[in-house]
Amino acid sequence: MNYKLMMTGLLSLQMLFTKTSWDPTAKAMNGKTVAAEINNVPEEIKNSCKPTKLINVPYINQNDIVYGCEAVSSTMLLQYYGYEISEKDFTDKYLIKKDWFVKSGHMHGPDPHATYAGNPYESSGKNFGFGIFAPGTAKSIDKVVDTKKHKTKITTGMNLIDLIKNYIDKDIPVLIWATMDMKETSPGRSWIINYVDENSPYKIGDIFTWMKGEHCLVLVGYDDNNYYFNDPYKNHGVIPYEKKLVNQRFLELGKQSVVILEKSLEVPLEEQLEE
Secondary structure (H helix, E strand, O other): OOHHHHHHHHHHHHHHHHHOOOOOOOEOOOOOEOOOOOOOOOHHHHOOOOOOEEOOOOOOOOOOOOOOHHHHHHHHHHHHOOOOOOHHHHHHHHOOEEOOEEEOOEEEEEOOOOOEEOEOOOOOOOOEOOOOOHHHHHHHHHOOOOOOOEEEEEOOOOOHHHHHHHOHHHOOOEEEEEEHHHOOOOEEEEEEEEEOOOOOOOOOOOEEEEEOOEEEEEEEEEOOOEEEEEEOHHHOEEEEEEHHHHHHHHHHOOOOEEEEEEOOOOOOHHHHHHO
């Protein structure tokens, strides 16, 4: 990433923290710090930064659930809306999961659109974790939300500009699928599909190829040059990534996104057009 753009993002982020009710001592349900502090930036530079749009979403890292970015990011969203749930509880009780296995030299596993493939706690060995895409993640979140108060919406296909306009600007954080550290994707392991659901674009027996570096994180804000995320990977905290780079990685993962909406709020315009 361009260092100047990164520094601009970090400075803007720090300025916003001085303008909001952000509390660096606040804790998430699991005791981890809600928002990441910015370190190693001189005070005189911190004080000269410009404001940016940022939603104060509880932060959780994925250190304890090494391949559980979707579960951890979903938990951040749920905590933002007041649900008292930890990332471990979400993973163990609500995340839809199916094992993969090797038989006669061929790998067999589920469609990630339908369910998490593997064990999100394991990064290697038998049945290690791969991930889950937007439809399966939304179904998992639906198992937690109070349907009288909230609804989960799959917003896959919307571009980032529209996600900003329809959601971020209205203080609605967005789950998006991109890559770890916004690095370039490449084809990974392939397997024979043995489980699908109503959201699957595949059928039993199809071949699915995983994209290396897949990652789910929470879009929480922006400035002129960057998008800001609660990124659970490697305890990144609140981090800016250059807009052009995010757009590319977002596209590579199929422009997948999910939001939780409060039913008491006015329906965004783009939803009215759909209904």
